[in-house]
Amino acid sequence: MAESASPDQESTMPHLANTLYAAAALPLRCLPAAQRLTAITAVLVQCLALGACGGGSTATDSAVVTLSLQPTSAAARSGTAVTFSVAASGTGLLFRWQLSIDGGLAWNDIAGAIAAEYTVANPSVAMNGYLYRAVVSDALGHATTSSPATLTVTASHAVGEVFHDCTPACPDLVVVAAGSFQMGARTATDVAVAQASPTHTVTLANPFALGRTEVSRAEFARFVTATGHVTDAEKGTGCWASSATAPALRLDATWRNPGFTQGDTEPVVCVSWNDAQAYVAWLNTVAGGVTYRLPTEAEWEYAARAGTTASRYAWGDDLSYVQICTYANGGDQTARAGVPRLATASVAACADGFATTAPADGLPANAFGLRHMVGNAWEWVQDGWHASYAGAPADGSAWAP
CATH class of the missing domain: 3.90.1580.10 (paralog of FGE (formylglycine-generating enzyme))
Structure with a gap:
């Protein structure tokens, strides 16, 4: 019943x-199951089944507006899917996701990650400390880069x-x-x-x-x-x-x-x-x-x-x-x-x-x-x-x- x-x-x-x-x-x-968490004042959303939402964003150009999200770090168990999501205002928006494995010194585009969402399907303990961020551009070429979200992965x-x-x-x-x-x-x-x-x-x-x-x-x-x-x-x-x-x-x-x-x-x-x-x-x-x-x-x-x-x-x-x-x-x-x-x-x-x-x-x-x-x-x-x-x-x- x-x-x-x-x-x-x-x-x-x-x-x-x-x-x-x-x-x-x-x-x-x-x-292991990812849960979508939406913050009232947030647009960049990091969804973790075993963690709170993390990440944030700082506008570098007023043509594209993103809002901050707290906290800026979250925890997940290994094997737990992690989904990042970003929303922005503007015309003809283009999305790309970037990854840093050295604490933010170097950033690289993630191949194929060109949608408003990006999912880390199977995070491992080796990925502990990885940083993720979104870059959103409009039709005029104005771009906004979110502040990074830290992924913390622990053994299940x-x-x-x-x-x-x-x-x-x-x-x-x-x-x-x-x-x-x-x-x-x-x-x-x-x-x-x-x-x-x-x-x-x-x-x-x-x-x-x-x-x-x-x-x-x-x-x-x-x-x-x-x-x-x-x-x-x-x-x-x-x-x-x-x-x-x-x-x-x-x-x-x-x-x-x-x-x-x-x-x-x-x-x-x-x-x-x-x-x-x-x-x-x-x-x-x-x-x-x-x-x-x-x-x-x-x-x-x-x-x-x-x-x-x-x-x-x-x-x-x-x-x-x-x-x-x-x-x-x-x-x-x-x-x-x-x-x-x-x-x-x-x-x-x-x-x-x-x-x-x-x-x-x-x-x-x-x-x-x-x-x-x-x-x-x-x-x-x-x-x-x-x-x-x-x-x-x-x-x-x-x-x-």
Whole structure:
């Protein structure tokens, strides 16, 4: 089920009564895919999937006008395509791109680079420190040369590697391999069959890095302290929580007081999609030139399945719900004993020891090194909500409402 206005649960897997409140923001950073970033005051644009826009321009002739772009440097992982783009006003404009490999002492035209955009398709570590600039001429021969943009290239992280981009604000990330999988409900006993059908092949062409855990209360509090952000729930909208039979809106619940006691290491809940986007935007300002976003639903399901092709859960079918308490914090005997509204709910016969949320780093990781991809808190995804998967993108990109 692709959701934006409601959190993405384990939509293609059977689930028990969830005792927890929505929803934990899960940041993700794409390793290889270039993203176009447009600055309001900028015309020269450098787009990097793992970096902020860089470059700038200084007009040398008023007949052609270009505007400055900040910052003037950016970072990318090796193999990540980098696109430079320039816009200018004038008549009969001609474009050419130049490269300097010696810090700007000498500049050479790049063969064939005569359009408003130039893409470095496969940058390597050996290209670290290269400078790029655009020269724009009009029909009268007036020319403007942009100030250079510095390309910084670092080695890509290996699949399965855990890393973080900054301390202490940035979350731990795990590199997930590229691959294809069957997305959607596989049997009539899976939940949300209508919304998660038809089953279809999705190919994620590039590896990506996903938050190793759900965002903790401490991590979210750091963001709130730094920005003064007020969540939607704190503005009076409340938040959605599981009940014995279905999610219900709680107007008195906020991330600070979700209705049950939480520690700082437990996942932040009662945050909206807008709150999650605000958190991600803040990460992009403190992470040192890398780009975060929410995962797409396809990326999320691929990561939750963790390479499994037939079983309902990443740890197996578990039809009798015996193993679920080892791998997931969901509706079980502990929850029934600790949450009165679950007294009549259908829950697993096992007990995981957590009546409500478990620490974000608790319980074993799946085969991709990710924790709580099933149970604990709901996670937001980038996609909008759709009644079925008919017409869903096959490349794993976000599906707008």
